[in-house]
Amino acid sequence: MVAPxxxxxxxxxxxxxxxxxxxxxxxxxxxxxTVLAIVTAQHRKELYxxxxxxxxxxxxxxxxxxxxxxxxxxxxxxxxxxxxxxxxKTILGLARGNGQVRIFGEAVAVLCAEGNPAAALxxxxxxxxxxxxxxxxxxxxxxxxxxxxxxxxxRVCQLHRAAQFQ
Numbered sequence: 001m002v003a004p005x006x007x008x009x010x011x012x013x014x015x016x017x018x019x020x021x022x023x024x025x026x027x028x029x030x031x032x033x034t035v036l037a038i039v040t041a042q043h044r045k046e047l048y049x050x051x052x053x054x055x056x057x058x059x060x061x062x063x064x065x066x067x068x069x070x071x072x073x074x075x076x077x078x079x080x081x082x083x084x085x086x087x088x089k090t091i092l093g094l095a096r097g098n099g100q101v102r103i104f105g106e107a108v109a110v111l112c113a114e115g116n117p118a119a120a121l122x123x124x125x126x127x128x129x130x131x132x133x134x135x136x137x138x139x140x141x142x143x144x145x146x147x148x149x150x151x152x153x154x155r156v157c158q159l160h161r162a163a164q165f166q
Contacts, residue, residue: 004100004129004135008160013057014142018043021104022050024139025061028102034060034136036068036091038105066107074129084126092134101136115124124159142163 011017021037025047028035042062048056055061073083092101093122105127111120127138142156 004137006124007137007139008156009139009141010144011141016139017047017143018050021139021141022047024104024136025051026055026125028100028121028135028137029055029058029060030154031100032060033100033102034062036062036064036101036103038064038066038107040066040104040110043071043093043106043145057109066105066110069105070109070110074119077116079123079126081126084123085130088127088130092136093131100133103136103138104136104141106141112142121152121159126157128159 007022011020021039021043025035025037037044045098047063072087073080075083108120108123111114111117111123124140129142130136131138138157140160
């Protein structure tokens with residue numbers, strides 16, 4: 001069981017990421033948690049080949065494309081705090097009726113890949129604001145091959161309850 005909190009996974013290998021995320025999703029479904037996977041189209045496709053049919057048909061598992069998620073609250077390449085907080089509260093409110101919520105998100109990695117690590121760090125801060133009010137588990141992921149500066153990597157680790165490198 002993953003305690004409510006904010007976690008990060010740094011990875012070099014895409015297969016390792018998919019294996020880690022599928023394990024995270026399966027564990028949540030086994031605990032009857034609502035699971036939201038905010039992923040790129042490529043990673044969604046890979047998760048579809050990794051997860052079982054039973055897991056994919058579970059009504060507690062929802063996928064959201066990372067770009068669509070960002071479009072909900074990004075304004076001129078920067079997260080709009082009120083839009084983000086309102087949107088996440090709505091999502092959590094809908095999911096909360098079904099018990100504990102577990103989220104995997106790689107929207108921050110998408111922002112970094114687009115050359116906007118400052119917005120990714122701000123999004124991490126906004127997630128932490130949400131965690132003050134709502135109890136859920138959030139796992140973020142960043143490729144180590146990205147263009148993050150060392151100072152940015154250190155800040156990412158500070159913004160998470162636990163950081164793992166693989």
